[in-house]
Amino acid sequence: MKSTKDKIIDAAVFCLNRNEKASxxxxxNHLDLNRRTIHRYFKDRNTLIECCQEKMMTTCNRAMNEAYDSSNEALIQVENMFYAALLIGSEYSFVKKLYNRSGYSDVVKSEVEVYDNVKNKWFKLIEVLQEKGTIKSTIPIPWIYNLFGGMIDIAIAAQASGDVAVNDTKLLSWTAFKGSIGIINQSDENKK
Structure with a gap:
């Protein structure tokens, strides 16, 4: 059973995803609690938002590691990491806007950080795929990293706007991402 603190964080994520300025x-009110109960656990709204961000990062880290561990094939690992990022990004869309992705050089330098560890794994997968010729080696990894995050953002925005069916978002966004970095499946090639 979830603790009251966890229920408050979940409610904050739900409310703030609907309205980033939710008080x-x-x-x-969403939890049928009074304000004082929330303030027993969180000093103020900013502290609550920080806890939401922390939960998102923990959840994302776990999901990305599971996706990484899902296969021994680099391309499948990257695809599964893409889907994990899309799911977490959708679930925590308001928090994601507050979290700034660090640059490639920062990630490579700080291998001891838990969150950066996932990013380092991702960068190494891209390096492997470039060495194999699966991804164009002329595209810099920092560009691919930002494209990865940008495609997640685009997919979330398209899904939220209702312009694209939720069921289509996953396939469309992955297809667009892999095409943008030069990945062509053998089955795609045979269709030409």
Missing amino acids: VDEIA
Whole structure:
């Protein structure tokens, strides 16, 4: 059973995804609590948002590691990491806007950080795929990294706007991403 603190964080994520300016009162109302109960656990709205961000990063880290461990094939690992990022990005869309992705050089330098460890794994997969010729080696890895995050953002925006069916978002966004970095499946090639 979830603790009251976890329930408050979940409610905050839900409310803030619908309205980024949702107040502590709106979050409390969503849970049928009063504001004082929330303030027993969180000093203020900013502290609550920081906890939401922390939960998102923990959830994302776990999901990305599971995706990485899902296969021994680099391309499947990258695809599964893409889907994990899309799912987490959708679930925590308001928090994601507050979190700034660090640059490639920062990630490579700080291998000891838990979150950067996932990014380092991702970068190494891209390096392997470039060495194999699966991804064009002329495309810099920092570009691919930003494209990966950007495609996630585009997919979330398209899904939220209702312009693209939720069921189509996953396939369309992966197809667009892999095409943009030069990956062509053998089955795609045979269709030409």
